[in-house]
Amino acid sequence: MKHLLKMLDLTTEDITGILDLADQLKYELKHNIPHPHLKGKTLGMIFQKASTRTRVSFETGMYQLGGYPLFLSSNDLQIGRGEPVQDTARVLSRYLSGIMIRTFEQKEVEDLAEYGSIPVINGLTDFCHPCQVLADLMTIREFKGKLEGLKMCFIGDGNNMANSLIVGGLKMGMSVSIACPVDYQPPKEILDFAARYDCFEMTDSPMQAAKGADVVITDVWASMGQEDEAAKRRAAFEGYQINDDIMAQANNDAMVLHCLPAHREEEITERVFEAHSKEIFEEAENRLHAQKAVMVKLMAD
Ligand code: CP
Ligand code: NVA
Numbered sequence: 001m002k003h004l005l006k007m008l009d010l011t012t013e014d015i016t017g018i019l020d021l022a023d024q025l026k027y028e029l030k031h032n033i034p035h036p037h038l039k040g041k042t043l044g045m046i047f048q049k050a051s052t053r054t055r056v057s058f059e060t061g062m063y064q065l066g067g068y069p070l071f072l073s074s075n076d077l078q079i080g081r082g083e084p085v086q087d088t089a090r091v092l093s094r095y096l097s098g099i100m101i102r103t104f105e106q107k108e109v110e111d112l113a114e115y116g117s118i119p120v121i122n123g124l125t126d127f128c129h130p131c132q133v134l135a136d137l138m139t140i141r142e143f144k145g146k147l148e149g150l151k152m153c154f155i156g157d158g159n160n161m162a163n164s165l166i167v168g169g170l171k172m173g174m175s176v177s178i179a180c181p182v183d184y185q186p187p188k189e190i191l192d193f194a195a196r197y198d199c200f201e202m203t204d205s206p207m208q209a210a211k212g213a214d215v216v217i218t219d220v221w222a223s224m225g226q227e228d229e230a231a232k233r234r235a236a237f238e239g240y241q242i243n244d245d246i247m248a249q250a251n252n253d254a255m256v257l258h259c260l261p262a263h264r265e266e267e268i269t270e271r272v273f274e275a276h277s278k279e280i281f282e283e284a285e286n287r288l289h290a291q292k293a294v295m296v297k298l299m300a301d
Contacts, residue, residue: 003113003120004294006106006128007167008193015172019138022286022293029064029289036066037300041097043067045123048074048103049224053260054123054131057288058100058295065292067097067299074103089116098299104225119298121291126160126225127187132259133164134294135286137172140215142286143255143279148173153213153250155179155206155240156267157233158186161219161259166194175199179209181236206240210249217257218242218267234266242268255279 001014028035043062047055055071062069074080079088085108092099093116101109101120106127113120122130141147152169154162158180166186169176176194178186182204185191194200203209210216221237222230242256256268256276264270273280 001297004130004298005109005113005120005122007130007133007164007171008189010130010171012171012173015134015137015168018134018290018293018297019141021296022134022138022289023142025292025296026286026289035064037296038062038097039066041065041067041299042095043069043295043299044072044092044096044099045069046072046074046077046079046099046101046103047123048080048101049124051102051123053284053287054100054102058123058291061288061292061295065295067295070096085111086115088112089114093117098295121294121298124160126223128164129160129259130164130168131287131291131294132161133168134290135283136165136217136257136259137168138286138290139257139279139283140255142282144214149175150214151175151177151212151251152215152217153177153179153209154217154219155209155242155246156218156237157221157223158184158190159219159223161217162186163190165217166190166200170194170197170200175201177201177203177209177211177213179203179206179240181240184236206246207249210246213250213254215255215257216242216246216250219259220261220263221267237267241266242272244269244271247272257283260284 045058059069089112098119100123102123104126106125109122109125152174154165163186166176221233258280262268264273
C-alpha cells in the first residue's frame with residue numbers, strides 16, 4: 001500500500017491491518033503510552049473544501065505521532081491560482097514526507113500520487129471518503145465485535161460516503177443494502193464492483209434496505225459544492241430520512257452512524273441522532289485513530 005486514494009485500491013488484508021493498528025494506537029493514546037512512529041516527518045494538508053474533523057484529527061494525529069502537520073489552504077497555495085497539480089506534486093515531494101488532500105475531483109488526487117514521490121492520502125473527494133469509512137468500520141467492529149456477516153444499510157445520496165461504504169463493507173464481508181432515489185444512485189464504477197457480490201442490494205425503498213440491518217448509515221443530502229441544489233435535493237430525498245419508522249425495520253440493537261456534519265430533521269431526526277450519539281461521536285473520535293494508523297502504514301520508516 002503506497003497511498004490511500006480510494007477504498008477500491010485496498011485489499012481486505014490492508015483494511016484489517018489498518019483497523020488492527022488503529023485499535024492499538026487508540027489503546028496506547030488512552031493509556032498514555034508514547035507512539036512516536038513519525039518522529040521528524042511532515043504532513044502537508046491541502047484543503048480545497050471546509051473541514052472540522054479531517055483537519056483537526058490529521059493535525060492532532062500527526063503531532064501525537066511525533067511529526068509535524070502543515071495546514072495548506074488552497075486560498076493561499078498557488079494551486080488556487082491555477083498552478084497544475086502535477087507541478088505542485090513534484091515540488092511538495094521535495095519538502096514533505098506525505099500529503100493529505102481534500103478536493104473536488106478524484107483525478108486531482110490520483111494525479112498528485114502519480115506525479116509526486118511521497119504517499120498521498122485522500123481526505124475526501126466528490127467520489128469517495130476512504131478515511132471516514134475506515135473510521136466507520138473501526139467503530140462497527142468496536143461496538144459489534146466483528147464485521148463479517150453483519151448487515152450495513154445506507155439511506156440517502158449515492159455519493160462519496162455511499163461509494164466508500166459499499167466498497168469497504170463488501171470487502172470486509174458485510175452485506176450491504178443501499179436505498180437512494182433513482183436519480184441519485186452511486187456511479188457505474190461502484191455498482192459494477194458491487195454487482196460481483198450476492199450480498200449487495202440496491203433499492204429505492206428505505207424500508208426495504210433497513211430490514212434486519214445491524215448498522216444504519218446516512219449522509220447529508222447536499223454535499224460540499226452542491227449548495228445551489230439544496231432545495232431540489234430536499235424534495236428528491238423526501239422519504240429518505242432515518243427516523244423511528246426506519247429504525248423499527250432494523251434489528252433492535254442496530255447502530256446508527258453519520259459522518260457529520262448532520263442536518264437534523266433532514267437526513268436524520270433529532271430523536272434518532274441523539275439516541276445514537278454514543279456511536280456517532282465514537283465514530284468521529286475514531287477518525288483520529290484510523291488516520292494515525294494510515295499515516296504509520298504509509299509514512300513510517
Ligand atoms: N466527516 C468529515 O469528514 O468531517 P469534516 O468535513 O468536518 O472533515
Ligand atoms: N457527503 C459529504 C460528506 C462530508 C464529510 C460532503 O461531501 O460534503
